[in-house]
Amino acid sequence: MITVLVLLIMEAGTQGADWSVTFENPDPCAVKGSSVEFRCSYSYKDGQTVRGTSWNKGESRNGTWVRVKLSDFPAYENRSEYVGDKQHDCSLVLHDLQLDDTGYYYFRFDTTKFGYRSKTSVYLSVTELRARVHPDTVRAGDHVTLECKTSCSLNRTVWYKDGRKVTKSTFQAQAEDAGKYSCVVEGQESVRSDPVTLDVYDPPMNVSVEVSYPSILTEDSSVNLTCSSSANPAAINYTWFKRRASPNSRDKSLIPVASGQVLSVPAVEVSHTDLYHCQARNIVGENNSTEVVLRKYDPPMNVSVEVSYPSILTEDSSVNLTCSSSANSAAISYTWFKRRASPNSRDRSLIPVAPGQVLSVPAVEVSHTDLYHCQARNIT
Incomplete structure (x- = not known):
């Protein structure tokens, strides 16, 4: 045993x-x-x-x-x-x-x-892989660091933006850097972290003013100024300013006019001496548009006809009628009319003859019984 x-x-x-x-x-x-x-x-x-x-x-x-x-x-x-x-x-x-x-x-x-x-x-x-962006709020021009956090030491990490590999985990942010970022461990690319979103905030850029007005501007109508911009995040308010543009005016100060993306200016207030611009603002900052002048266009004034003909008027020659006018917006079209001037004629209606600034009337058609006039038209 x-x-x-x-x-x-x-x-x-x-x-x-x-x-x-x-x-x-x-x-x-x-x-x-x-x-x-x-x-x-x-x-x-x-x-x-x-x-x-x-x-x-x-x-x-x-x-x-x-x-x-x-x-x-x-x-x-x-x-x-x-x-x-x-x-x-x-x-x-x-x-x-x-x-x-x-x-x-x-x-x-x-x-x-x-x-x-x-x-x-x-x-x-x-x-778990946890992707983070530092700082939490990024403005254009800020330095950004991408951090891939784990609870232990791993091989080198690789970053992807919207599915495409990126080479740097630190950079100076620009608008085009915005997107969704995820990290992987080198050699284990099939396993990615949950994506983290990078928003690059910037103040309103490309601030511009669009001017629109009816085809015929009357005292009862308005001129609309629309302010637009590109920004992230979008502009949250717009403010309109004006100043005197007259070279004789010493007052160059800006006058706040109104807020809102669209400014309506009654036609009766339109003046050549006022310059308008808008300011767009978001949570990051603000920027201004360039100044615009609202032009008040008058219809053609002092419309007149000049008659010219050769010193010897024959059947083969012509009489030229030239229409002219004055306006702060040049005439864009001229139309000629005629009517009978005979006292015995009951027909007083106007007959359209031809368009154009100059009307040539053959000498054989010249008659004491015809009256001619021209009509000048511009954008108003």
């Missing part, structure tokens, strides 16, 4: 010396959604044959730390892959990592005579 006891002790001692499990990287850290490999090797006494292997995860149950086979966890089905063998390789790959995969992992193997559990473990940390 004593002899048998000594043999058992010797066998156990031999097992402790020749049996081991070694983990190449006992503290791996990986990104959620990626894969990780536990590189592992094991040894045992010569002459033994391995008949089974298993990976286990440690957890506390009812206050007791236990090792549970991965095959007993439904969550690891189709995600755990044993890539080792029944010789000396005990490596394991976990796919599509989840945050709950964080924890302690152990290896066990069984031979024809003994079972051996690893004394140490692999502690896996699963982290």
